[in-house]
Amino acid sequence: MASKKGKKAKKAESAPRSSEHVDESSEREKAQASSEQDDAELPVEKSPAPKKAAKKGAEPPSKAAGVLALFDHPNTTLVAATKARDHGFERWDVYTPFPVHGMDDAMGLGRSPVPWITFIMGVVGFCAAIIIQFGTMVYSWPMNYGGKPFASWPSFVPITFEMTVFAAGVSTAIGSLFLGGVLRPRKRIAHRHVTSHRFAIFVEASDPKYDEQGTVSLFRKAGAMDVRVVKEGE
Amino acid sequence: MKAETASASVAYPDDTALTGYSREEKGAGLFGGPLYEREPLVTGGKNYKDVTGDVVGWSERYPTRLWWIALSISLALFSLFLVGMGAVVGLGTGLLGINHPIGWGSFIINFVFWIGIGHAGTLISAILFLFRQKWRTGINRTAEAMTIFAVMVAGMFPLLHTGRPWFAYWLTPVPNGRGPLWPNFNSPLAWDVFAVSTYLTISLVFWYLGLLPDLASIRDRAEHKWRRFVYDVLCLGWNGSNRAWSHYESAYLMLAGLSTPLVLSVHTIVSFDFATSGLPGWHATIFPPYFVIGAIFSGFAMVVTLMVIMRKVYGLEKYITLNHLEAMNKIIMFTGMVVGFAYSTEFFMAWYSGNPYEGFIFVNRAFGPYAWAYWIMFTCNAFVPQLFWFKKFRRSIPVMFAVAILVNVGMYFERYVIVVTTLHRDFLPGSWGMYTFTAFDWMILIGSFGMFMTFFLIFTRVFPVVAISEVKGVMPPDQGRVKGEEVSHG
Numbered sequence: 001m002a003s004k005k006g007k008k009a010k011k012a013e014s015a016p017r018s019s020e021h022v023d024e025s026s027e028r029e030k031a032q033a034s035s036e037q038d039d040a041e042l043p044v045e046k047s048p049a050p051k052k053a054a055k056k057g058a059e060p061p062s063k064a065a066g067v068l069a070l071f072d073h074p075n076t077t078l079v080a081a082t083k084a085r086d087h088g089f090e091r092w093d094v095y096t097p098f099p100v101h102g103m104d105d106a107m108g109l110g111r112s113p114v115p116w117i118t119f120i121m122g123v124v125g126f127c128a129a130i131i132i133q134f135g136t137m138v139y140s141w142p143m144n145y146g147g148k149p150f151a152s153w154p155s156f157v158p159i160t161f162e163m164t165v166f167a168a169g170v171s172t173a174i175g176s177l178f179l180g181g182v183l184r185p186r187k188r189i190a191h192r193h194v195t196s197h198r199f200a201i202f203v204e205a206s207d208p209k210y211d212e213q214g215t216v217s218l219f220r221k222a223g224a225m226d227v228r229v230v231k232e233g234e
Numbered sequence: 235m236k237a238e239t240a241s242a243s244v245a246y247p248d249d250t251a252l253t254g255y256s257r258e259e260k261g262a263g264l265f266g267g268p269l270y271e272r273e274p275l276v277t278g279g280k281n282y283k284d285v286t287g288d289v290v291g292w293s294e295r296y297p298t299r300l301w302w303i304a305l306s307i308s309l310a311l312f313s314l315f316l317v318g319m320g321a322v323v324g325l326g327t328g329l330l331g332i333n334h335p336i337g338w339g340s341f342i343i344n345f346v347f348w349i350g351i352g353h354a355g356t357l358i359s360a361i362l363f364l365f366r367q368k369w370r371t372g373i374n375r376t377a378e379a380m381t382i383f384a385v386m387v388a389g390m391f392p393l394l395h396t397g398r399p400w401f402a403y404w405l406t407p408v409p410n411g412r413g414p415l416w417p418n419f420n421s422p423l424a425w426d427v428f429a430v431s432t433y434l435t436i437s438l439v440f441w442y443l444g445l446l447p448d449l450a451s452i453r454d455r456a457e458h459k460w461r462r463f464v465y466d467v468l469c470l471g472w473n474g475s476n477r478a479w480s481h482y483e484s485a486y487l488m489l490a491g492l493s494t495p496l497v498l499s500v501h502t503i504v505s506f507d508f509a510t511s512g513l514p515g516w517h518a519t520i521f522p523p524y525f526v527i528g529a530i531f532s533g534f535a536m537v538v539t540l541m542v543i544m545r546k547v548y549g550l551e552k553y554i555t556l557n558h559l560e561a562m563n564k565i566i567m568f569t570g571m572v573v574g575f576a577y578s579t580e581f582f583m584a585w586y587s588g589n590p591y592e593g594f595i596f597v598n599r600a601f602g603p604y605a606w607a608y609w610i611m612f613t614c615n616a617f618v619p620q621l622f623w624f625k626k627f628r629r630s631i632p633v634m635f636a637v638a639i640l641v642n643v644g645m646y647f648e649r650y651v652i653v654v655t656t657l658h659r660d661f662l663p664g665s666w667g668m669y670t671f672t673a674f675d676w677m678i679l680i681g682s683f684g685m686f687m688t689f690f691l692i693f694t695r696v697f698p699v700v701a702i703s704e705v706k707g708v709m710p711p712d713q714g715r716v717k718g719e720e721v722s723h724g
Contacts, residue, residue: 072715072716072717073711073712073715074711075711081476093475093476093477094475094476095473095474095475095476096474096476096479097282097286097447097451097474097702097703097706098447098703098704098706098707099476099479099480099482099483099703099707100476100479103476103479103480104476104480107476107477109476109477109480112480112481112483112484112485114481114484114485114488115484115488118488118492132407133419136407136416136419137416137418137419137420140414140416141413141414141415141416143418145418145420148420152420155419155420156419158422158425158428158429158499158503158506159419159424159425159428161495161499162425162428162429162432162496162499163428163432165432165436165492165495165496165499166432166435166436168488168492169432169435169436169439169440169488169489169492169493169496170435170436170439172485172488172489172492173439173440173442173443173485173489175481175485176443176481176482176484176485177443177446177470177478177481177482177485179481180475180477180478180479180480180481180482181475181477181478182446182470182471182472182478182482183470184471185471187471187473187475188473188475189454189473190473190474192454192455193454194454194473194474195286195447195450195451195453195454195472195473195474196282196283196286196451196454196455197281197282197283197286197714197716198716
């Protein structure tokens with residue numbers, strides 16, 4: 001699921017090896033691990049056998065990635081999210097098929113800074129339009145159109161407006177996706193049904209307040225229809 | 235209370251149960267007064283899972299024979315368009331009916347017509363969003379798609395109108411070896427370039443942002459790994475995380491706020507193409523609002539035309555209900571009256587200004603050689619939508635379809651009348667002329683519908699035609715809830 005190449009390779013060193021390649025030199029293993037991390041070429045003398053063994057060894061030793069709680073009603077999810085927030089979790093998220101009203105407060109998220117992006121990029125677009133129009137029409141090559149002034153600002157209003165909207169709009173969309181982590185290459189798909197009809201809360205095992213039994217019972221009490229411990233790489 | 239809401243939704247199995255009025259419950263309101271409850275936006279007791287299935291299901295099945303027939307007709311017309319454009323570019327714009335007094339012909343008429351069609355989509359997605367009109371959720375996806383395709387079609391025409399489209403980049407302020415020689419930013423034609431390209435980009439961004447969660451729904455239902463991969467890439471790996479939703483909703487509001495003045499500005503700037511010239515019939519301060527309202531009017535007529543067909547063919551009657559169509563018909567009636575008022579105001583101003591040229595142009599419009607076009611325009615746009623005063627007609631599918639088609643025809647003729655009648659009678663009678671369509675005018679007019687329909691038909695098969703996540707958001711949660719044991723799945 002969230003398994004990264006580097007992680008896999010690191011685990012390979014500690015994981016119990018199943019086959020006869022146990023006595024392979026650890027140096028080769030390390031070289032392979034680092035090469036996988038750096039995406040560099042593999043050492044030339046390496047035979048395919050140890051690689052296979054390393055991959056086998058990379059099988060996760062059933063380490064928990066976190067706790068997944070599934071809900072069937074947005075209001076139950078809201079209540080459970082409030083409880084999770086009050087419990088003090090940090091590395092967790094709620095997954096919903098549509099934006100649930102009040103979920104930001106329930107999760108304790110602050111106000112989104114997206115409007116600031118809109119405003120700042122709007123100002124940038126505005127300035128760019130002013131510079132381009134006055135720069136070309138007044139300084140670069142002033143031309144006499146029917147005896148009208150070179151710096152005829154009223155006729156620059158439409159393009160200034162359009163460029164303001166263009167810069168603000170495009171950067172708002174990209175900025176919101178960036179801030180929301182949508183543009184991150186690897187993301188957790190909590191459950192296949194969270195884009196259809198299920199609501200999910202996932203608490204990562206790396207959370208400082210994480211405690212498997214406690215977290216499971218927290219969500220059980222909060223009315224989850226299903227709570228399960230998700231294994232690494234699942 | 236919960237049980238009441240749930241039973242209320244089941245009480246509306248389909249369209250026939252909807253009345254268009256709020257449900258009255260006597261004694262249930264404050265201080266023993268009546269409580270009015272609006273009819274549900276989604277009928278048939280659908281839950282969240284049904285919404286996903288009903289909408290996405292169409293992109294998972296093999297297209298029907300009807301779709302293939304429609305696509306082949308559209309493709310045939312599209313190729314007609316390409317041939318027409320090729321001829322006009324290759325041999326020259328003289329192939330069209332344009333001549334000495336009438337230098338603006340089909341290209342400008344079609345451009346204004348198509349860009350106007352687009353305006354309804356942005357109105358539905360942005361302005362109705364700001365006004366919290368929840369019924370927009372059923373139709374906004376298709377209306378926005380219509381906007382994008384209409385603007386794409388519209389963009390072809392000014393490009394061809396330049397005569398040498400390969401020099402179209404001269405319209406942009408790129409540094410060049412000609413001086414550098416810059417575009418004239420005092421010219422409304424240069425404003426048009428910025429307005430239309432900004433409009434297309436922002437509409438596309440807005441539409442795509444809305445599509446992301448729904449494309450993720452398709453991905454998560456996909457059985458085949460390639461299908462899953464393609465939609466995973468298209469939805470940028472959307473996973474429904476609330477941290478993403480939080481920023482997404484904020485961006486949606488910002489984009490709606492930006493699109494609202496944008497959509498008003500686009501047709502305003504298109505009208506400046508006419509209004510800033512010194513010609514009688516064009517040189518009027520009423521032009522910007524008159525063009526904008528006309529654009530919304532024609533756009534809604536196009537949305538109704540498409541929706542009436544689509545809801546039937548794709549079985550979406552439970553999502554795009556008669557109440558949705560009625561709401562759109564009310565907008566058509568209102569904007570139709572504003573358009574009719576604008577026509578009358580133009581006449582009044584021509585008389586009141588005391589300008590003989592202005593007066594002549596308007597008398598000539600209504601009673602001259604192009605009176606037939608003028609009266610088609612006036613009847614279709616100002617009189618026909620008056621039928622919608624009657625609730626029975628607002629809720630009748632055949633009536634609204636006929637009215638929508640007539641409005642489309644009327645709005646085409648509005649642009650025809652504006653362009654042709656002003657130009658064909660110049661100040662000097664020596665340079666008077668007439669405008670007649672050649673075969674190439676017909677080719678690009680009919681062909682442009684082919685281009686539009688081709689894109690639209692492909693859209694309906696590949697993307698979700700109803701904004702799934704937004705419809706779910708306006709459903710009562712007790713109706714949408716899917717109870718039952720979860721199948722264990724990773």
